[in-house]
Amino acid sequence: MGISIILPAKNEAEGLAIVLPKLKVAWPDAEIIVVDDGSTDETKSICAKMDIEILSNPYSMGNGASVKRGARIASEDVLVFMDADAQHDPIYIQALIDKLNQGYDMVVGARDSTGQANFGRGLANGFYNRLASWMTGHRVLDLTSGFRAVRASKFREFLHLLPNGFSYPTTSTMAFFRSAYSVAYVKVPVAKRLGKSHIRPIKDGMRFLLIIFKIATLYSPVKLFAPASIFFFLLGLCYYGWTFYFEHRFTNMSALLLSASVIIFLMGLISEQITNLTYKRESLE
Structure with a gap:
């Protein structure tokens, strides 16, 4: 079963310099696609030096848009999404694939409390998880994790539902639950991100508040x-x-x-x- 590994990246040269060599060693036969979301740093040159396929957005279109573009051009049966900021170690992709092979349609790498960016983000994510668990009737361990493996054919069914910005993990998870596709979670350690986070506390805080209502209306109004x-x-x-x-x-x-x-x-x-x-x-x- 072939896999395509998709990394949306915006000014993540520092993280890519660490992640891409590990990916090539751990998954030499995998299709690796970096979707450059209008980066102004060395993202493109790092990918070129490592002979990694790069899909460049003509301007910054958003994290979700990059994920959708990468999913459209991926050629393998399984898609693996991971952040380009070196938070996720490629060695844990195997754990996701192993779980997927047990008959699941999507497997998410779930962070624990130590993997949250800060206390406020941890509280917010905990609230989202509890809300999603109530809405779906299933225990949701990490609604917003960007580290996941999914069957390509099923993921592409919901591309029209995914937002162009944050948060595609939320929408895709709820869409899978709503359509009776099986979702599983695997606990994975998360390192501190490299580079500057693109999350804006005030503006994105309001946006995540809207996501709460979107979760409800998306799953069961x-x-x-x-x-x-x-x-x-x-x-x-x-x-x-x-x-x-x-x-x-x-x-x-x-x-x-x-x-x-x-x-x-x-x-x-x-x-x-x-x-x-x-x-x-x-x-x-």
């Missing part, structure tokens, strides 16, 4: 809309009880709150149908 509908229904019911007791009338606010609960619930049902259509696989026959 009813699980997001139903609690909101119940909340507005109970609020409207309580408000009606209070106004009826003290004012002996049914107020416009009570009607608004109760109507909102019905509207939200119906929106959830519609969203659930749209989600089902999104994941409906077209027949190849």
Whole structure:
């Protein structure tokens, strides 16, 4: 079973200088593709010196866009994604492949608490993991890990769902769970990244907040809309009880709150149908 190893890279020359030699030694027969996302450092020259295939974006298109472009040109049956910042040691690719060969469709290299960039990121990732576990009904050990092996044909089914920026791991994991493809996790150690992180705390913090809602609407919208509908229904019911007791009338606010609960619930049902259509696989026959 051949593998294609895809590394999205933006100004990761320092990390590539360490990772690429290890990859060539550990996986001499693998197809290695570096997707250069508009780098201004020595990323291209390092790949050229090591005779590594490089796909260059004409401008910075985002991490997710680089992953999608790499997945489209990869020629092997299994895709391995890993960061180019030297956090992941290529020797652990074998553990992912071994697990994949047990019948799984996607295997993710899960970080422990020591592999998080900082305390805040660790808390955020822990929250995402718990949210995803609740949404899917499966234990999700690392929702945002960029180190994973996946069957190419199945991964390409969801390219249209993946964002061009961060976070393709979140979307791809939830898409696999939603489509009843098997996902497994393998614990792997993670080193401190080389170079500067491209995560911007404030801007990306807001973006990750939106990802929380995206996870819910991507997997099962009813699980997001139903609690909101119940909340507005109970609020409207309580408000009606209070106004009826003290004012002996049914107020416009009570009607608004109760109507909102019905509207939200119906929106959830519609969203659930749209989600089902999104994941409906077209027949190849």
